[in-house]
Every structure is written in structure tokens, then in C-alpha cells.
């Protein structure tokens with residue numbers, strides 16, 4: 001049996017290199033030798049002539065440059081892998097080929113004809129697409145498969161010296177190529193079940209608990225400084241402070257209080273307030289780590305809206321990633337009230353360190369624990385430190401719940417991804433307390449006075465909005481039961497009712513999205529297939545009127561659709577109003593209102609039941 005021949009450098013030019021006993025590197029089909037027991041010959045046959053849709057076949061001459069590099073890349077992993085990696089086996093060649101083919105198809109669809117065109121931004125966009133990719137069974141692909149797609153990109157970057165047109169920018173900088181401990185890819189957004197308690201705790205901490213901890217710090221630091229000034233040693237001053245703190249306490253998340261017995265304990269609390277400020281800014285603004293850490297004192301600005309009727313608060317900072325001169329490009333982010341508060345808290349938290357060092361950044365940290373001594377070692381927060389603090393200190397402090405039975409691993413990029421999802425996602429029912437904040441951000445970002453140059457963030461939001469529209473359409477087209485006037489129209493026409501979401505449904509949705517300007521609104525009680533002319537809430541050309549958008553208005557509206565998914569909302573509303581009506585002290589006006597609401601609920605619930613029966617032929 002002939003042995004496979006090694007490649008080296010630009011060996012792809014050597015067309016006669018053997019990749020197996022029966023295939024040459026230049027062949028369009030590689031039949032690899034490593035067929036393992038129980039596997040088919042076909043499982044080890046790799047075909048380069050796969051279709052690129054409208055862009056033809058990958059073996060067409062137009063793709064020869066990318067094909068040469070793709071073959072070289074894959075084969076180089078077998079005979080000359082990156083430092084620290086073992087040579088891959090044929091089974092792994094096949095697995096990586098599967099992911100490489102998906103990537104190449106995506107590149108072809110986006111007119112990227114060489115790996116050098118695959119920038120860090122494009123790699124991020126690709127991973128966003130992969131995150132919502134579904135298997136043939138219709139389920140979202142698993143974390144391991146997502147990790148494999150990302151790994152291929154990282155490997156292409158690492159094998160750059162073997163390629164004619166290598167990737168120039170490192171993909172996913174600062175993130176592990178594999179899987180995080182939670183089993184999810186490091187660039188995933190934070191799931192709602194984690195994001196909601198995480199943000200709720202962070203918002204709580206930057207409120208009254210921050211004022212309380214800062215006031216205690218100022219008192220303790222005052223005692224410490226005065227003791228040092230009187231000529232006592234640092235050790236002695238520490239004892240004096242500890243005695244002065246006797247009887248002091250701090251609020252707990254559970255609603256109680258806990259005694260503070262040491263400056264270290266106080267510092268621990270102040271550090272968690274610091275973490276909370278980082279989380280609030282990351283999740284409610286969408287800025288990157290470098291942009292948050294680069295913020296300086298006085299960074300909140302106020303500017304009028306385009307029509308001059310309102311003023312909006314902005315966070316003024318710099319975007320470093322795409323800055324050509326390394327100096328950072330000035331940028332303003334919309335700053336909802338909690339972000340303004342987080343900056344105010346950070347200004348107070350960092351004030352002593354800024355005074356000591358003459359620096360003006362907000363996210364300065366001190367190396368030692370406890371109070372600030374005569375010569376503190378101060379530095380700017382680093383990404384690795386943030387990740388460790390969030391996972392090892394902040395998450396246990398707030399009792400962050402597990403996700404699907406395992407601890408969720410936070411990272412510095414998740415806030416940005418989650419922000420984009422929240423703004424793009426119009427159904428924020430899992431985030432009751434934060435709904436208004438994201439609604440506000442949405443409004444400000446669409447104001448013509450908004451100066452938005454973070455195009456990547458806008459792209460992220462657009463991708464999320466599209467995904468949201470797609471999942472609503474999937475539900476509307478396939479659900480067993482629909483109610484509401486728009487719901488009835490859709491129910492009559494959909495040929496997919498009661499089916500699982502398959503290729504045909506997805507192709508139909510693609511067609512709708514490509515051919516129409518469909519606008520779908522989402523709220524916890526139903527969907528709005530929006531048309532201004534029939535809007536019962538008197539919406540305008542931008543969408544529904546939030547002030548008049550109530551369940552009562554929607555029930556009468558021609559734009560309204562309710563699916564099976566919303567049944568629990570209407571059932572619990574019905575129960576609440578029934579309970580109200582049974583209350584002996586209810587005045588007549590409230591009785592009439594409760595009755596009217598009960599009727600609305602009955603109308604919807606009966607319509608859902610009738611439609612379900614009809615769809616089953618009942």
C-alpha cells in the first residue's frame with residue numbers, strides 16, 4: 001500500500017501529492033484510507049465538487065484559489081498541524097471537512113473568495129449565523145457542532161503560513177476556541193433564564209446597596225487616613241478601623257442585612273458593586289470590554305433628539321477595535337437611566353484611585369484588598385480578570401442559577417451579544433423589569449439625532465430582529481390553533497398547520513421575508529401583523545402606539561394574532577378577573593371592567609379551542 005505523501009509550505013502546487021493509497025491531492029474526490037471498524041467507505045470519501053448554490057460548484061475554475069487553500073488547509077492538519085496539536089486522523093479530516101464545506105458555502109453566498117477576506121468581523125457574523133442554524137430535524141444545532149464550526153475558523157487562522165491567502169485578523173480574540181465549561185460556545189449570548197437574575201442583581205447592587213457601601217468606605221477610609229496621619233503604623237491603623245466598624249452592616253440580596261467585620265469584607269462588597277456596574281454597562285449598552293474599560297470620568301453626555309423635543313443621555317467613549325491609528329474612534333452609546341447610574345457609582349468608586357494616580361479611567365483596580373494605603377498599586381482592569389471575577393466571585397455572590405443543570409459560564413463578550421438580542425428581540429417577556437430599558441434604547445437608536453457608527457452592533461441587532469421575525473412566522477404558520485382577526489386570516493391560508501418546522505416551511509418563510517416588508521410585533525399576549533391603516537391602537541408609520549397598545553385594543557384589532565403559545569397568558573388573565581368578580585367589596589365600575597376583560601379572555605380562549613378542533617377535523 002502506498003503511503004500518503006507529506007505536504008510542506010505551498011505544497012498545494014504539487015498536484016501529484018498522495019492523500020491516500022487511491023487518491024491524489026488534485027483529485028476532486030478523496031478516498032481516505034482510515035476507514036475504521038463499523039464505518040462505511042462513504043464515510044471516508046470526501047467530495048470537493050459540492051454545490052455553492054447560485055455560485056456554481058466548488059470545483060469550477062472561479063473557485064480555484066479558495067479551493068487550493070481549502071485543500072491545503074485540510075491536508076496540512078494531517079501532516080503539519082499547528083504547534084501543540086497532534087496530527088489529525090482521517091475521521092477528524094472528514095468531520096472538519098463537513099464544517100469547512102458549510103463555511104465555504106457561506107463565504108460564497110457573501111462573495112468572500114479567499115480566506116484573507118475572512119476578517120474577525122466576518123468570522124463573528126458567521127458564528128452568529130451558525131448559532132441559529134438547525135439540523136435536518138429542525139432543532140438548533142448543538143453546542144459541540146457550533147464549537148466545531150468555530151474551531152475550523154481558528155485553525156484556518158493558525159495554519160496561515162501554509163496558505164496562499166491566509167486570514168490576517170485573529171478570529172474571536174481572547175476567547176477559547178473550544179467549548180466553555182458550561183458546554184456552550186464562548187461567544188453565545190446569555191440565556192434569558194440567566195440574564196434576567198444576573199441583571200436584576202446587578203441593578204439592585206448599583207442602587208441603595210452601592211450608596212451604603214460607598215458611605216461605609218468613606219467613613220472607614222477617613223478613620224484609616226487620620227490614624228496614619230497621627231503617626232501610627234498601617235497595622236495599628238487597621239485595628240483602629242476595625243474597631244470603628246463594629247456594629248456596621250450591609251444589605252443582602254435576600255432583603256436582610258449582614259454585619260461587616262473587616263475591611264476585606266467591605267472591599268469584597270465594593271468589588272461586587274464594581275462588577276455590577278460592568279454588567280449593567282455591558283448588557284444595557286452593548287459596548288465591548290475595551291470600550292467599557294476605556295471609559296473615563298464625566299463620560300455621560302446629554303444631547304437633544306432630532307426634533308428637539310427630548311434630551312437623551314449618552315455614554316461618550318471610544319471604539320478601539322476598528323480604529324486605524326490605535327487611538328480609538330470617538331463614539332456615543334445610548335445610555336438608559338441604569339447606565340447613567342452605573343457611571344455615577346463608578347465615578348465615586350474610582351475617585352480615590354484616580355486621585356492617587358492622576359489617571360481618569362473609571363475601571364481602575366487596586367492590587368491589594370482592604371482600604372487604600374499610602375502607595376497603592378493601581379492598574380486598569382483586564383479581560384481575564386473580569387471573566388474570573390464574574391464567574392468565581394459575582395455569580396456565587398448573587399446565587400446565579402444553573403442553566404440546564406450546569407453552572408453558566410459568563411464572559412466579557414456575552415453582554416454585547418445579549419444586548420443585541422434584547423434590542424432586536426421584541427418579545428422581552430422573560431425580562432419584565434428590563435422591558436422599558438430596551439424599549440427606550442430602541443427608541444433612541446431610531447431617533448435621527450442618534451450618532452451610530454458601531455455598524456457591527458447594528459448588524460448584530462438586525463440579525464437578531466430577523467431571527468425573531470423568523471421564529472414568529474414559524475409559530476404562526478405551524479401552530480395547531482390561532483385566534484385574533486389576523487390569526488384567522490393566516491390560519492385559513494397556511495398549508496403548514498400542525499406540522500413541524502421543516503425545510504419547506506423554512507423555504508416559504510425565506511420567500512416571505514425576501515418578497516414582503518412584513519413587520520411583526522411581539523408581546524406576551526400575542527403577535528401584531530402590523531398595518532397602520534387597521535391599527536386599533538392608532539399606531540403610526542413606525543409601528544404600534546405603545547400608550548394605547550393594550551390587550552383590550554388588540555382583541556378588537558384586525559392586526560392581531562394569538563397562537564397556542566399565548567394560551568396560558570389569557571387563561572391566567574381570565575382566572576384573575578374571575579377572582580376579582582368574586583370579591584365582595586368590588587365597586588360597580590371595577591366589576592364592569594373585570595367582566596369586560598373576562599369576555600375578552602373567553603373570546604380568545606374559545607377561538608383557540610374552536611380553531612384547534614377545526615384543524616383536527618373536529
Ligand code: SF4
Pocket residue numbers: 521527528529530531534535536537538539544545549550553554557558559560561
Ligand atoms: S392594537 Fe395591538 S394588534 Fe393592533 S396594531 Fe396595535 S399592537 Fe398591533
